[in-house]
Amino acid sequence: MSEPSKTPPTSKDVRPGPGRKRSEASRLAILSATRELIGELGYERLSIGGIASRAGVGKDTIYRWWPSKGMVVADAVLEEAQPFYLAPPARGGSVDQDVRAWVHALARDFVDPVRAGRIRAVTSAASEDPATAERLYERFTQVQRTGLIDRLRLAAEAGEVRPDADFGAVVDAILGSLMYWVTARRADLSIASVDSLLDVLLRGLRVAPESEPADGRKA
Amino acid sequence: MSEPSKTPPTSKDVRPGPGRKRSEASRLAILSATRELIGELGYERLSIGGIASRAGVGKDTIYRWWPSKGMVVADAVLEEAQPFYLAPPARGGSVDQDVRAWVHALARDFVDPVRAGRIRAVTSAASEDPATAERLYERFTQVQRTGLIDRLRLAAEAGEVRPDADFGAVVDAILGSLMYWVTARRADLSIASVDSLLDVLLRGLRVAPESEPADGRKA
Amino acid sequence: MSEPSKTPPTSKDVRPGPGRKRSEASRLAILSATRELIGELGYERLSIGGIASRAGVGKDTIYRWWPSKGMVVADAVLEEAQPFYLAPPARGGSVDQDVRAWVHALARDFVDPVRAGRIRAVTSAASEDPATAERLYERFTQVQRTGLIDRLRLAAEAGEVRPDADFGAVVDAILGSLMYWVTARRADLSIASVDSLLDVLLRGLRVAPESEPADGRKA
Amino acid sequence: MSEPSKTPPTSKDVRPGPGRKRSEASRLAILSATRELIGELGYERLSIGGIASRAGVGKDTIYRWWPSKGMVVADAVLEEAQPFYLAPPARGGSVDQDVRAWVHALARDFVDPVRAGRIRAVTSAASEDPATAERLYERFTQVQRTGLIDRLRLAAEAGEVRPDADFGAVVDAILGSLMYWVTARRADLSIASVDSLLDVLLRGLRVAPESEPADGRKA
DNA sequence: TTGTAACCGAGACGGTACGTCTGGTCTTCTA
DNA sequence: TAGAAGACCAGACGTACCGTCTCGGTTACAA
Numbered sequence: 015m016s017e018p019s020k021t022p023p024t025s026k027d028v029r030p031g032p033g034r035k036r037s038e039a040s041r042l043a044i045l046s047a048t049r050e051l052i053g054e055l056g057y058e059r060l061s062i063g064g065i066a067s068r069a070g071v072g073k074d075t076i077y078r079w080w081p082s083k084g085m086v087v088a089d090a091v092l093e094e095a096q097p098f099y100l101a102p103p104a105r106g107g108s109v110d111q112d113v114r115a116w117v118h119a120l121a122r123d124f125v126d127p128v129r130a131g132r133i134r135a136v137t138s139a140a141s142e143d144p145a146t147a148e149r150l151y152e153r154f155t156q157v158q159r160t161g162l163i164d165r166l167r168l169a170a171e172a173g174e175v176r177p178d179a180d181f182g183a184v185v186d187a188i189l190g191s192l193m194y195w196v197t198a199r200r201a202d203l204s205i206a207s208v209d210s211l212l213d214v215l216l217r218g219l220r221v222a223p224e225s226e227p228a229d230g231r232k233a
Numbered sequence: 234m235s236e237p238s239k240t241p242p243t244s245k246d247v248r249p250g251p252g253r254k255r256s257e258a259s260r261l262a263i264l265s266a267t268r269e270l271i272g273e274l275g276y277e278r279l280s281i282g283g284i285a286s287r288a289g290v291g292k293d294t295i296y297r298w299w300p301s302k303g304m305v306v307a308d309a310v311l312e313e314a315q316p317f318y319l320a321p322p323a324r325g326g327s328v329d330q331d332v333r334a335w336v337h338a339l340a341r342d343f344v345d346p347v348r349a350g351r352i353r354a355v356t357s358a359a360s361e362d363p364a365t366a367e368r369l370y371e372r373f374t375q376v377q378r379t380g381l382i383d384r385l386r387l388a389a390e391a392g393e394v395r396p397d398a399d400f401g402a403v404v405d406a407i408l409g410s411l412m413y414w415v416t417a418r419r420a421d422l423s424i425a426s427v428d429s430l431l432d433v434l435l436r437g438l439r440v441a442p443e444s445e446p447a448d449g450r451k452a
Numbered sequence: 453m454s455e456p457s458k459t460p461p462t463s464k465d466v467r468p469g470p471g472r473k474r475s476e477a478s479r480l481a482i483l484s485a486t487r488e489l490i491g492e493l494g495y496e497r498l499s500i501g502g503i504a505s506r507a508g509v510g511k512d513t514i515y516r517w518w519p520s521k522g523m524v525v526a527d528a529v530l531e532e533a534q535p536f537y538l539a540p541p542a543r544g545g546s547v548d549q550d551v552r553a554w555v556h557a558l559a560r561d562f563v564d565p566v567r568a569g570r571i572r573a574v575t576s577a578a579s580e581d582p583a584t585a586e587r588l589y590e591r592f593t594q595v596q597r598t599g600l601i602d603r604l605r606l607a608a609e610a611g612e613v614r615p616d617a618d619f620g621a622v623v624d625a626i627l628g629s630l631m632y633w634v635t636a637r638r639a640d641l642s643i644a645s646v647d648s649l650l651d652v653l654l655r656g657l658r659v660a661p662e663s664e665p666a667d668g669r670k671a
Numbered sequence: 672m673s674e675p676s677k678t679p680p681t682s683k684d685v686r687p688g689p690g691r692k693r694s695e696a697s698r699l700a701i702l703s704a705t706r707e708l709i710g711e712l713g714y715e716r717l718s719i720g721g722i723a724s725r726a727g728v729g730k731d732t733i734y735r736w737w738p739s740k741g742m743v744v745a746d747a748v749l750e751e752a753q754p755f756y757l758a759p760p761a762r763g764g765s766v767d768q769d770v771r772a773w774v775h776a777l778a779r780d781f782v783d784p785v786r787a788g789r790i791r792a793v794t795s796a797a798s799e800d801p802a803t804a805e806r807l808y809e810r811f812t813q814v815q816r817t818g819l820i821d822r823l824r825l826a827a828e829a830g831e832v833r834p835d836a837d838f839g840a841v842v843d844a845i846l847g848s849l850m851y852w853v854t855a856r857r858a859d860l861s862i863a864s865v866d867s868l869l870d871v872l873l874r875g876l877r878v879a880p881e882s883e884p885a886d887g888r889k890a
Numbered sequence: 891t892t893g894t895a896a897c898c899g900a901g902a903c904g905g906t907a908c909g910t911c912t913g914g915t916c917t918t919c920t921a
Numbered sequence: 922t923a924g925a926a927g928a929c930c931a932g933a934c935g936t937a938c939c940g941t942c943t944c945g946g947t948t949a950c951a952a
Contacts, residue, residue, distance in 0.1 A: 192409075
């Protein structure tokens, strides 16, 4: 979530040779300053020089450890990301309950203005730099995507949902909607909208009943 | 789609007073050069000066008529947008057929590399400038959204789909997925994925049958 | 003093042919606006567009009649130049009296802040455009120079001053000093300094007293 | 003569603190390019961007160390100014000999087309920016002025010239004439004219012969 | 204990693009 | 046909950042 991308200190290539160690204080100051400035200026008006100055750090210390503004922003946002929605959905209730609970928690973050601003920043970063997009996808979206897909697969095994559906497409529709509301359709995201979408999707996933008995929820 | 944003010459405020008229040739050269450069450089590396120079036009002529790079890009892309998907879906067949045909046509555009590049550019433009986002939403997304929603409402009146569903959320999921694939999940959009999502959504919208016999499509 | 240089309407070439006559009101408004703006902005920050706008005139009307900013400024300043010091020195008194009176009158103008500002403007105009320099020399400096030289020549004929002196160099020293004080040495011009210089020059011009002992050089 | 004006590194305030040192190579390249371009284009058509490009330097490097185009020009010209005429006149001969020799040397510079062009440039710079005028006066004119005045004072003490004359006004007439010839009356400067002026001035300064008859004014 | 190598802050460097302003030209409408 | 209006192409202005490169100084392992 916060290791530098240029020299990822994976356990192997650690060269403990002489020389001063990387300053953790600087790293934290940079990421923290970045989060502050995203809130104040937005991604586009954010500048490396501005981050350095706010963090009380030399520009080179940023360039030494991150390859681009986008990557700094990615790390800054990822570092403070709620661990909750990076964990997979619970498996304790019905698929409807578990998915709905997880998506609600995520949506609540998208509704918070500060976090929504960070989401937008991270989206801008991804859209102007493929490497940043890659990193964010790996560290953020893919984790959520896999977790949700796995929960749906489990439901399929349990006979709760149709096993032949394209769970990837379904999950993309959920996550894509959230992103879309926060970026293209700003200000419009509501928990109610999320629920409405889940209503349709979950109904569409339900196994075709020979004789559809009492409905689950909103019917 | 191409009127200047600073002084939209709506039929009323035409002041035929003295002074040279706006050059249509320059306007077209600017928008055309912008489209070319989006393809060559992408949105971020696009510059007003570069557009002016490619178009053989003074920078002031751009600044006179557009308030920002984003707006130029918006107009440039909108001007060449296919009229097809700005028209509403057909109403001749089943809701399934009509919606699927319309979404396929749209998706085909998102798959085309040149047009996908423009979509990405326009998305970047929107994400760095609220005014541009507003304009694009009004002229592009909202038109599509309204068209699709209306088609679903018609289907509801015809008893084809559940009348109590949140059509807005459903349509956002469709359009959001396309955007999401083209921006965050690049290179992954396929007609098959689109179809899979439509399968689930349309099934979820279908009226709950007391006794649902033979299935519609992919069952 | 104020005729345009492009088409000097000397009595002969007046072509009363068809078409609207040149607007005297515009001409005066331009020159007047120019004088105002010189006072407010100085020559360098003065612009043709600014003059046109202040005068309520199209830029083309200026370009039609004057070839450069410098020429407009030259005409604007010349138009209001005091006729006094464009007349030759009086010939009624001693050379000392007549020259001193004339130079005092001129110096009084150089001391006035508004007029000094115009002198500086006209000097800037001359130094960036040879044609303007030429025009100003002909219309302004040369008239003064010739008048003063003639007065000294008259004095030489009357035996008041040495006939073999280089009157041109002497006059250039007087006029050059004034210019120098107003441009390079700003704010320092005083009537006393002018008088001091005249003391030395006039003494130097005085005919050699009968018994001039050992001389330095050219005696 | 060449220290930056924004942070004049007077011997005391040297702060050897962190940060890259100013590049002497860039400073010299800038001043040298400026001199070249003055010769090719003249002061008015000279541009900061042009200097930067010719010097192979970023514009910021110029703006960092000089506050205006005029100051760059002032430093560029001052750096190459002949040390000769910034030294005071000799004191070895008669005042006539010493002053004439010094003025001849100066005038020879004003006659040289390259140096005359620089003088004109520096004059333009001074006339459009008071700070530049101030700097040039301090570093150039005042040095010459003081040197000449001191030589005349020495002559007064030696009884060679009248002690009650206004030496400042006399020196201004000499230097002002040179400037005037080079700027307003271009192309006219000749050593002969200079000598003619010196004839008159030095004669006017000479001590009054014993039997001074009726005088005009200040005697 | 002392090299010495990497890190740190500061900030100057060569550049690119910005958005504004001006210059001079051209076009359109009015008088 | 002149004049007012104002759009046009061109390009300089001074600013802000970019990403790189010294600087002097500070750790902290290794000899």
